[in-house]
Amino acid sequence: RKEVEQDPGPFNVPEGATVAFNCTYSNSASQSFFWYRQDCRKEPKLLMSVYSSGNEDGRFTAQLNRASQYISLLIRDSKLSDSATYLCAAASGGSYIPTFGRGTSLIVHP
């Protein structure tokens, strides 16, 4: 079982919709969590760090649920430009080197 798992999607939503992704992690000792965005044929770029108390940045909200070992990303009022692959990462294991999920594809259509 992979340490960090995501539903690959694609999630196909209309503009203006609210969409949420979850990412589960297997190592309960994980300490740091991140969401990255990756556009086609580009490098991943940090979208948000995920804090224990949750955090919000404009239309994006990230939450951490330690009891159930998952992190979530909520996107409100989806834009066409939100179409991308969203990768989650958890720093787990003794080395605390982040492990990435395989990504969730989001397609926002008019």
Place this chain on the structure above:
Amino acid sequence: NAGVTQTPKFRVLKTGQSMTLLCAQDMNHEYMYWYRQDPGMGLRLIHYSVGEGTTAKGEVPDGYNVSRLKKQNFLLGLESAAPSQTSVYFCASSRDRAHEQYFGPGTRLTVT
């Protein structure tokens, strides 16, 4: 401030040839990483470094070697390329293990 840069951007190799991919960062980060990304497989860690002069194996290290002689540079070597090493290679750096990673633009490698 260029962030993380990678050289080259594209390369085609024949089976058995060797090459070195160069990663450079100007953010004074301690940690550097090499990943490969294949369709449906996500990012897989090849090797990483927690500081100048150190290297460690990641998830898929076989067939690759690395060196971190200078803090700002992290080199990935393929001694004898194989078609299975056809992939997109990303370098990344971070201040430490608890902080976010910054990625380079990637190197697209094809081995024929």
